[in-house]
Amino acid sequence: MASCFIAPSILSADFARLGDEVRAVIAGGADLIHFDVMDNHYVPNLTVGPLVCQALKPHTSVPIDVHLMVKPVDRIVPDFAKAGASIISFHPEASDHVDRTIGLIHDCGCKAGLVFNPATPLVWLDHVLDKLDLVLIMSVNPGFGGQSFITEALAKLRLARARIDAVQARTGREIRLEVDGGVKVDNIGAIAKAGADTFVAGSAIFGTSDYAATIAAMRAAATA
Numbered sequence: 014m015a016s017c018f019i020a021p022s023i024l025s026a027d028f029a030r031l032g033d034e035v036r037a038v039i040a041g042g043a044d045l046i047h048f049d050v051m052d053n054h055y056v057p058n059l060t061v062g063p064l065v066c067q068a069l070k071p072h073t074s075v076p077i078d079v080h081l082m083v084k085p086v087d088r089i090v091p092d093f094a095k096a097g098a099s100i101i102s103f104h105p106e107a108s109d110h111v112d113r114t115i116g117l118i119h120d121c122g123c124k125a126g127l128v129f130n131p132a133t134p135l136v137w138l139d140h141v142l143d144k145l146d147l148v149l150i151m152s153v154n155p156g157f158g159g160q161s162f163i164t165e166a167l168a169k170l171r172l173a174r175a176r177i178d179a180v181q182a183r184t185g186r187e188i189r190l191e192v193d194g195g196v197k198v199d200n201i202g203a204i205a206k207a208g209a210d211t212f213v214a215g216s217a218i219f220g221t222s223d224y225a226a227t228i229a230a231m232r233a234a235a236t237a
């Protein structure tokens with residue numbers, strides 16, 4: 014069976030009850046908690062920072078997957094590592110030195126991910142893929158939950174999958190392929206077939222009343 018990690022995005026959770034919401038999706042089978050950080054500069058929205066990550070950490074028995082949509086990147090990385098992040102991903106356009114930022118994330122004891130907007134080419138992988146733990150393909154333009162899946166992401170996932178498989182065959186190292194934006198029960202099967210193994214879903218999970226049932230339906234469709 015193909016790997017399938019479901020990462021609910023707290024962006025669509027009830028922010029007034031965030032601890033309860035995180036516990037509920039973990040009880041419902043979440044493999045990761047996806048933590049969207051927006052700065053009203055790199056993206057036109059503003060969310061939460063390291064203090065909220067730190068507050069959620071005691072309520073979280075699965076890894077926290079921090080998605081930084083901030084510019085600059087480096088100054089805030091150690092803060093999220095101290096706040097309990099397991100994975101920290103960033104956008105190459107937001108960093109002046111991509112290789113240095115990856116090294117910084119590793120030095121802080123976290124796994125490092127690189128994020129590709131719909132218009133960002135995979136050429137950014139050329140000299141760093143060997144160092145990455147995760148490649149995140151955006152299937153919406155970042156900034157908001159509840160947007161529609163951009164189908165061109167499927168072709169990009171296939172290309173990224175081939176590149177990751179080549180590195181894994183050569184080095185044996187695990188590199189996850191994550192997808193973020195517009196992932197739902199009815200399209201996750203096609204997304205999995207395109208090569209994704211880690212699925213962020215915000216509105217598709219938090220917009221339903223039974224998180225466990227939705228996560229189970231997503232997992233079943235992704236691994237069918």
Ligand code: DX5
Pocket residue numbers: 022024025047049080153154155156157158159160193194195196213214215216217
């Ligand atoms: C968008 C965020 C996503 C968002 C996904 O900028 O990075 O993680 O929460 O939300 P849905 O699943 O509703 O598209």
Ligand code: ZN
Pocket residue numbers: 022047048049080193213
């Ligand atoms: Zn995200």
